[in-house]
Amino acid sequence: MDCAHLDEAVAAARSGDGPAFARLWTELSPRVAAYLRAHGVAEADDVTSEVFLAVFRQMAGFEGGGDAFRALVFTVAHRRQVDWHRQRGRRGLWLPLEEAGPDPVVESAESTALGVLSTEGVLEVLATLTPDQRAVLALRVVADLSLEETAAVLGKDVGSVKSLQHRALARLRREISPKPYPRDVLARLKPRHA
Numbered sequence: 001m002d003c004a005h006l007d008e009a010v011a012a013a014r015s016g017d018g019p020a021f022a023r024l025w026t027e028l029s030p031r032v033a034a035y036l037r038a039h040g041v042a043e044a045d046d047v048t049s050e051v052f053l054a055v056f057r058q059m060a061g062f063e064g065g066g067d068a069f070r071a072l073v074f075t076v077a078h079r080r081q082v083d084w085h086r087q088r089g090r091r092g093l094w095l096p097l098e099e100a101g102p103d104p105v106v107e108s109a110e111s112t113a114l115g116v117l118s119t120e121g122v123l124e125v126l127a128t129l130t131p132d133q134r135a136v137l138a139l140r141v142v143a144d145l146s147l148e149e150t151a152a153v154l155g156k157d158v159g160s161v162k163s164l165q166h167r168a169l170a171r172l173r174r175e176i177s178p179k180p181y182p183r184d185v186l187a188r189l190k191p192r193h194a
Helices: 003-014 018-038 044-057 066-091 109-126 131-142 147-154 158-176 183-189
Strands: none
Touching (some): 003 018, 018 044, 018 109, 018 131, 044 066, 131 147, 131 158
């Protein structure tokens, strides 16, 4: 949804238009869920619902356009993921329902393995980042927020956000790209002139 349509949907939702709420949910909820998953929130879909319930309760008093609304949504999402991790720390380990016992209706082993491998791989690479670096990348890439909006969500200045983003991308490049060849291997690959 482009900025103009997002602005229109926010204005209509502010006046109580149900379909406008649905458009906002449809546009932003996948990004919020992805942001939460990137931060290790296991119940990302449930927390996404909580985020939108909290935001939609504030709509009558909300002032601003689409960009301000998106920043509000991700501010609430950021706070909810912090709360989720705090609660999980207090509750201790938990066992997802899928792992609680045999279920007669499950996906094929191949589908499950492929889904786990891709998710685990991404989460493993993201785990090499600091929490602030993960938050910046998730807000900039997944949520598509500007530097200024990201800074507002995280309560940091724009320079700090730029620095965190730069360091996070540099670390991801090092993690994803193959290790460089040792110098002796490179020397053997250079053509020799006689």
